[in-house]
Amino acid sequence: MTTASKVTALRPELHGPAKLDAPRPVRTRRINREGYKINWWMTSLLLVASLTILVPLYFTISMALKSPEQAASGTGFAWPTDPHWENFAQAFELTNYPAAFMSTAFITVISVLGALAASSMVAYAIVRNWDKKFFRLSYIYFLSAMFVPFPVVILPLIKQTAMFGLDNPLGVAFIHIVGGISFNSLLFIAFLRSIPVELEEAARLDGASTWQTFRKVIFPLLAPMSATVGIFAFLGSWNDFLLPQMLIADPALQTLPVVQQLFQGQFNTNYSLAFASYLMALAPTLLVYLFAQRWIMSGVMRGAVK
8 A cells, every 4th residue: 555545544634746745844944944044143132231240340349359559550351360269358347248238239139129120010000090090190100201300309318208207128128119110101001002991891891990900910911021020129229329329327327338438438449349349239230130131031921921
């Protein structure tokens, strides 16, 4: 028995030469994959550009391991012949790193969680009530607030936080949340407009309230944009120098960027200890980036099947 006879016997519906000789979809997909070409010149250029981040990182590590005499001489790129690892211990002690780290971490965590909660709810209310004039005016108000320079309102903020007893890390976190609502809400608004309303209608048919619909249906779909907003909020809070310096009254509650200025005097700067403290403040940021990279990918995959 020939091959065609065997196929016809097993699959009676496939009879005739036209159907037996029809191209298979698997073969078509294989041809498309083989026709894909990689732009090696552009890939190499992007690889070299991404490696430039290693230059300032090497400079920071090199300066942190030098003595004050070695740091003051040369270009700074020469690797120290005798690394001074004790610079990290001295910077740890002089900056009171545990207390400064806990204060910075407290402000950052509250700011990130508050930014995600407040901005997402504000954006959801504006998008789903766009037909009402009040919410359209609120959108214009948030958009216009982004054009107000922050130094213009810093003095009134200092006065108000002192009046309400918020001249502490909690007050700094509150200002970060309120100050970031404009930008973060615009990001959430742009993403929320791509989510179909039918998902919410199906949830309401099942008896879900507005809050339950937002918490169980909408907010999980905002994972990709929540990751973006969380990174912006984290960097803005962790690296902030102006607000903690101006608002926090107790020096024992100051953050890492503020206490690091003690290495800079009027006539000299201890570069070795300063760069050692910079590296210790940089370590948590790198860990967050490594964690957030995986979380962003999982959020994109969840948002792709919404």
